[in-house]
Amino acid sequence: MSSKAVIGEDRAVGNRRPAWGDMTLYLGAVGIVIAFSLVCLFFGRNFLTLRNIQNIVTQSSIIAVIAIGSSLVILTGGIDLSVGSVVGLVGMFAGALLKSGVPLWAACISALGVGALTGLVNGYLVSVGKVPSFIVTLGIMQIARGLALLTTLGKPISRFPDGLGLIMNAKVAGDMPTSVLYVFSLYFLMMFVMSLTRFGRHVYAFGGNPNAARLSGVRVRRVEMAVYVLSGLFAAAGGIMLLSRLSYADPNAGGGYEMHAIAAAVIGGISLSGGRGRIGNTLVGALILGSLTCGLQILNVPTYCQTIVTGVVIIAAVYADKAGERRAE
Amino acid sequence: MTESTTATDFSAEPPAPAYLLEMSGINKTFDGIRVLENARLRVRRGEAHALLGENGAGKSTLVKILAGAYRREGGAMLIDGKPSRYQSPREALAAGISVIYQEFSLVPHLPIYENIFLGKEYGGRFRVDKRRAAREAAGYMRMLGLDLSPETPVCELSVAQKQLVEIAKAVSNRVRILALDEPTAAITDKETRLLFDIIRDLKRRGLGIVYISHRLPELFEIADRCTVMRDGAFVGEVDMKDVDEGDLTRMMVGREVAAGKSRRRAAVRPEIVLEVRNLGHGDKLRDINLALRKGEILGLAGLVGSGRTELARCVIGDCRFGTGEVVFNGRTLAGGVPESVELGMAYLGEDRKESGLALAHSLAENITLPSLRQFGRGILNRRRMLGACREYIGRLRIRPDDPRVAARSLSGGNQQKAVIAKWLCFKAKVYIFDEPTRGIDVGARDDIYRIMESLVEEGASILMISSDLTELIKMSDRIAVMNRGRLAAILENDGRLTREEILSHAIAGGKGTTAGKVA
Numbered sequence: 001m002s003s004k005a006v007i008g009e010d011r012a013v014g015n016r017r018p019a020w021g022d023m024t025l026y027l028g029a030v031g032i033v034i035a036f037s038l039v040c041l042f043f044g045r046n047f048l049t050l051r052n053i054q055n056i057v058t059q060s061s062i063i064a065v066i067a068i069g070s071s072l073v074i075l076t077g078g079i080d081l082s083v084g085s086v087v088g089l090v091g092m093f094a095g096a097l098l099k100s101g102v103p104l105w106a107a108c109i110s111a112l113g114v115g116a117l118t119g120l121v122n123g124y125l126v127s128v129g130k131v132p133s134f135i136v137t138l139g140i141m142q143i144a145r146g147l148a149l150l151t152t153l154g155k156p157i158s159r160f161p162d163g164l165g166l167i168m169n170a171k172v173a174g175d176m177p178t179s180v181l182y183v184f185s186l187y188f189l190m191m192f193v194m195s196l197t198r199f200g201r202h203v204y205a206f207g208g209n210p211n212a213a214r215l216s217g218v219r220v221r222r223v224e225m226a227v228y229v230l231s232g233l234f235a236a237a238g239g240i241m242l243l244s245r246l247s248y249a250d251p252n253a254g255g256g257y258e259m260h261a262i263a264a265a266v267i268g269g270i271s272l273s274g275g276r277g278r279i280g281n282t283l284v285g286a287l288i289l290g291s292l293t294c295g296l297q298i299l300n301v302p303t304y305c306q307t308i309v310t311g312v313v314i315i316a317a318v319y320a321d322k323a324g325e326r327r328a329e
Numbered sequence: 330m331t332e333s334t335t336a337t338d339f340s341a342e343p344p345a346p347a348y349l350l351e352m353s354g355i356n357k358t359f360d361g362i363r364v365l366e367n368a369r370l371r372v373r374r375g376e377a378h379a380l381l382g383e384n385g386a387g388k389s390t391l392v393k394i395l396a397g398a399y400r401r402e403g404g405a406m407l408i409d410g411k412p413s414r415y416q417s418p419r420e421a422l423a424a425g426i427s428v429i430y431q432e433f434s435l436v437p438h439l440p441i442y443e444n445i446f447l448g449k450e451y452g453g454r455f456r457v458d459k460r461r462a463a464r465e466a467a468g469y470m471r472m473l474g475l476d477l478s479p480e481t482p483v484c485e486l487s488v489a490q491k492q493l494v495e496i497a498k499a500v501s502n503r504v505r506i507l508a509l510d511e512p513t514a515a516i517t518d519k520e521t522r523l524l525f526d527i528i529r530d531l532k533r534r535g536l537g538i539v540y541i542s543h544r545l546p547e548l549f550e551i552a553d554r555c556t557v558m559r560d561g562a563f564v565g566e567v568d569m570k571d572v573d574e575g576d577l578t579r580m581m582v583g584r585e586v587a588a589g590k591s592r593r594r595a596a597v598r599p600e601i602v603l604e605v606r607n608l609g610h611g612d613k614l615r616d617i618n619l620a621l622r623k624g625e626i627l628g629l630a631g632l633v634g635s636g637r638t639e640l641a642r643c644v645i646g647d648c649r650f651g652t653g654e655v656v657f658n659g660r661t662l663a664g665g666v667p668e669s670v671e672l673g674m675a676y677l678g679e680d681r682k683e684s685g686l687a688l689a690h691s692l693a694e695n696i697t698l699p700s701l702r703q704f705g706r707g708i709l710n711r712r713r714m715l716g717a718c719r720e721y722i723g724r725l726r727i728r729p730d731d732p733r734v735a736a737r738s739l740s741g742g743n744q745q746k747a748v749i750a751k752w753l754c755f756k757a758k759v760y761i762f763d764e765p766t767r768g769i770d771v772g773a774r775d776d777i778y779r780i781m782e783s784l785v786e787e788g789a790s791i792l793m794i795s796s797d798l799t800e801l802i803k804m805s806d807r808i809a810v811m812n813r814g815r816l817a818a819i820l821e822n823d824g825r826l827t828r829e830e831i832l833s834h835a836i837a838g839g840k841g842t843t844a845g846k847v848a
Contacts, residue, residue: 196709198701205698208687215647215684216699216751217670276689 024320025269025281029288032313036295045298052294054177058168060290061179062087062245064283066238066257067264068190069119069231071282074265076207076227077274078126078133083235083261085144086118087254090239092148095157095249104163112236118144119232123225133228141258148251157249167244179241183283186234191280203227208275263310264289267317288313347410349374349537350395350506354404357390357561364390368404369563370556372506372537377528379548379569380508380541382558383581383742383770388541391558392508395539396428397421408506419448425505429495431514431768437484442466444483445498469497473527489520496527507531508539513547514768517633525551543770545574557581582772597806598623602790603674603759605644608653613639614814617653621759626781626791628805628822630798630831635811637794638679641761644792645669645676657759670699673758677748679767679794685748686736692747693718693732700755721750726776742773749780760784761792766800778804798828810834 033048040047066083073080094111098104118140125136170178194200202223205213214220238257243249268285270277292313296306350372357365365387372378382388393399395406397418406413408424415421435444442463452458466479475493483491492512499507509528513521528538528551540552548555549569557564557580564580600623608617614636621627631637642648644655646662646669655662657672666676678684686695697704697714704714718732725746727739736747745765752760762781766774781791781804795801801808802822810817810831817834820826 196711197707198709201694201698201701201709204690204694205687208690208694209684211684212687212695213698214666215645215670215676215678217667218698219667275687 022269022278022281024323025267025284025317028317028320029284029291032288032291032295036291036298040295040298043299047295047298050175052298054175054180056287056290056294057183058177058179059294060286061183062238062241063257063260063264063289064183064286065186065241066235067261067268067282067286068186068279069234070258070261071265071268071270071277071279072190072194072203072227073133073231074262074270074272075203075274075277076224077210078224078227079137079262079272080122080133080228080231081137081258082118082122082140082144083231083238084254084257084259085141085148086115086232086235087239087242087257088251089118089144089148089151090114090236091243091249091253092151092157092251094240094243095160096151098160098164099157104161108167108240111240112233115232115234115236115239116229117232119229119235120225122232123228126228127221127224145251145255151251154251156251158247160247164244165247168241169245179245182237182241186237187280187283191278194279199223199226204275206275260289263314267314269317269321285317288317347374348372348407349409350539351407351410352391352395352404355391355394355406356402356404357387357394357399358402363561365394365401365561367562368558369566370395370539371566372539373554374535374537375532376553377532377538377540377551379552379555380539380558381548381555381577381581382564383740383772386558386581386770387561388558389510390561392428392510392539392541395421395426395506395508397426422502425503426508427499427502427504427506428508428510429492429499429512430510433491433495435483435491435494438482440480440482441470441477441486441494441497442479444494445469445479445501447498449502465501466497469500472500473497474523487516487520489516489524492516492524493527496531500531504536506537506539508541510541511543511768512540513542513544515633521547543768545577548577549574559583578771581770597625598788602658603644603792604656605640606654606656608640608643608650608655610639610643610648610650612814614643614650617816619809619816619819621790621792623790624785624788625806626785626793626804628801628808629792629794629811630801630808631811631817631835633796635835636814637811638763639814640811641676641763641792641794645674645761647676670755673756674761675699675752675755675757675759676761677745677752677763677765679764681741681744681748685751686744688737689735691733692722692727692736692739695736695747696721696732696750696754699751703754717754718750721753725750725753725780740773742769742776745769745777746773746780749777753784757789759790759792761794763794764796765793766795766797798831801831802826802828812837 037047066087070080070083090111093114094107097107097110102110122133122136122140125131126133168177168179172178172181194203202213202218205216205218206220206223210220239254242253246253264286265277265282266272266285267288268277268281268283270282289310292310293306296309301309348371350370352368352370355365355368356363368387368391370378370380370391380388380391390399394401397415397420400416413424415424436447439447442459445466446462450457451461463479470477470479470493473493473496475490475497477486477490483494486494496507512524516524528540531538540548542548552569554566554568555572555577556566557577559581567576601620602623603621605617605619609615617640619627629637629640639648643650646655646665657669657674660672662669662672682688693715696718701709704710715732722730722732727743727746727750729739736744739747765777765781769777781793785791793801793804805822808820808822808826808831810820812835817837820831820834
């Protein structure tokens with residue numbers, strides 16, 4: 001048996017998407033980068049500089065981290081709309097703690113706790129209460145935003161101790177921003193968990209057919225709840241990252257992040273019907289969104305047009321993905 | 330019958346009358362795999378034409394081409410001698426073709442009449458004339474003996490009633506060719522009689538009926554002629570008068586199938602593996618006492634709705650029951666499905682697509698799902714998982730034998746085998762089979778019997794729910810008969826047990842004489 005065949009076989013346990021689906025995604029990503037490079041070249045600028053690439057990753061890093069959680073939830077066939085508000089709530093919560101003299105590490109852990117707690121509430125209501133995830137997380141989205149505003153009656157918090165800024169703004173291994181490190185290590189960890197642990201396989205099985213999973217002895221409620229808790233945790237991590245980058249806690253921070261995170265997952269081919277998609281591709285999705293923003297900024301395209309382009313890309317990605325399925329029928 | 334059989338030349342052309350439907354030379358490929366090759370179907374006016382073949386023989390594909398759901402590749406399709414070139418289900422409907430699939434295409438929460446007139450509502454652009462639709466729907470319903478208000482939402486109907494609504498819908502479309510896919514798979518014997526009366530009436534009205542079923546005896550009752558397919562190709566077209574069940578089976582399978590042979594009895598061991606004590610669940614189950622021994626196949630008979638599936642679900646822990654207890658190897662179960670599975674119980678539901686497999690996932694992923702723990706603590710060993718899948722795929726002769734294919738692309742029989750493989754891999758000790766051979770063709774059915782035999786020989790125990798009494802008598806060591814939520818009898822299967830005896834327990838004390846469901 002050649003090593004190539006073994007690699008192909010390995011995909012039988014873990015793959016979610018036919019090869020052409022991945023190909024369209026990667027080609028799309030490369031295509032966008034090439035297109036920007038050419039256009040920039042035409043205007044006498046260079047798109048593919050180290051600085052630009054670092055910028056792209058740093059700018060996409062927060063959405064990329066949040067999108068891990070969104071992808072997990074989508075894999076179970078649900079949706080988590082609350083993550084954007086959780087980013088805001090966590091920022092205010094950690095900010096208030098820091099202001100009152102709590103050490104940085106304790107503030108961060110408490111912030112993650114808040115994220116996990118909102119996730120637990122989401123997960124409980126969805127898995128045990130059987131309330132549709134769209135409704136539950138829509139409600140929690142409002143509640144979390146309200147709590148964030150309530151913390152300081154709507155006023156932002158600023159002037160934090162220096163340590164906070166180091167989380168995002170320090171450099172590691174020479175010139176690499178820490179955010180790059182976070183993104184790649186978290187993605188690497190979750191790709192591993194999703195394809196090579198029981199929990200990961202249970203998430204896929206539950207999303208693919210909840211009945212079959214239940215009758216196969218999968219503790220389905222626990223799995224579903226865990227996914228929302230993880231989503232809350234990743235959102236909280238995103239919240240801490242944002243707080244560190246801005247050194248400024250705004251109760252309205254993170255507004256609309258849930259949509260960017262879902263967009264990253266969807267561009268990456270995570271199927272909204274559950275059970276299909278690879279977590280690693282979500283990162284590609286987030287990077288596609290990031291390069292779009294960055295490229296359009298370099299080209300001085302007005303912000304309003306940027307959102308239009310983003311919308312087009314989201315639809316185009318899923319359209320291209322579905323094209324193969326349509327052909328198969 | 331044997332004389333005429335040997336004389337039957339399957340390839341001989343009957344004198345050519347005008348056919349209502351003539352499909353010939355039909356090809357179809359999916360992803361480069363040829364599923365139909367030179368398929369053929371010819372239906373006369375006023376005849377019921379059986380379409381017969383094993384699962385995966387291409388019947389459904391052919392019918393979907395007829396329905397306009399798939400496009401054919403090559404070949405010709407004549408309706409009333411005129412070539413037709415429709416491209417979509419809508420155009421097929423307009424050409425007078427209706428197909429009633431096993432999964433009905435009704436909108437559950439809409440009333441019957443709206444379902445019947447869906448897509449062809451009366452009225453102007455802004456106002457739908459509901460009164461007229463309801464009135465006409467009532468007419469069709471009367472014709473089909475459907476004694477209900479046209480306002481009833483479809484979700485409140487039984488399977489048989491929904492089927493009649495589908496037929497009413499077809500009739501209201503001025504159907505000329507009506508195809509029925511396994512119409513009797515989920516309805517009772519009495520309802521089957523009624524359906525056959527309706528089919529005969531439709532025949533008299535000059536319709537052509539295409540009738541797909543695996544139940545050979547009923548084909549002899551309702552069909553006039555039969556087209557047999559195998560591996561996507563046309564095998565033969567015969568008059569039902571000229572053949573017997575053996576001939577049809579041979580044509581379908583292409584080889585001799587040993588039928589009716591009783592299984593070899595494994596020695597049932599005395600230890601009790603699973604015990605149900607005084608189980609009660611609302612008015613669905615009452616005072617159930619059962620014991621399943623090691624190496625035993627315990628059949629569970631009863632009419633549809635007698636509580637067999639509810640019992641299975643209570644045993645597996647999928648349903649909270651009111652009173653009583655389930656004891657597995659001396660341990661009283663309380664932890665729901667995960668606990669039951671952990672202890673070695675497997676439930677193989679009657680709807681494989683609903684409860685057995687994640688269709689979009691690969692065979693390997695489905696097979697290894699319950700037994701992931703075997704493949705490493707923490708980190709799963711994919712190579713070992715694939716090795717195990719290969720082993721069970723080979724042992725159960727699952728086709729295609731590639732662990733990477735999606736469960737969706739397997740035929741019904743192979744999907745059932747995949748579900749079994751899942752539990753074999755898990756090394757379950759008790760298997761609860763709910764209608765293990767429903768909708769499965771003859772060849773695969775024999776395979777599944779063989780697998781069940783070897784399971785009990787290896788010391789596993791089986792609780793087998795089936796509506797097919799012949800199958801129960803063939804396979805079971807004992808047969809428990811359920812009757813309206815109670816255990817009516819437990820019969821020793823000593824070789825003299827008859828279907829009539831089982832049936833008498835299943836229907837005893839009922840109001841009137843509802844005929845049991847005998848396949």
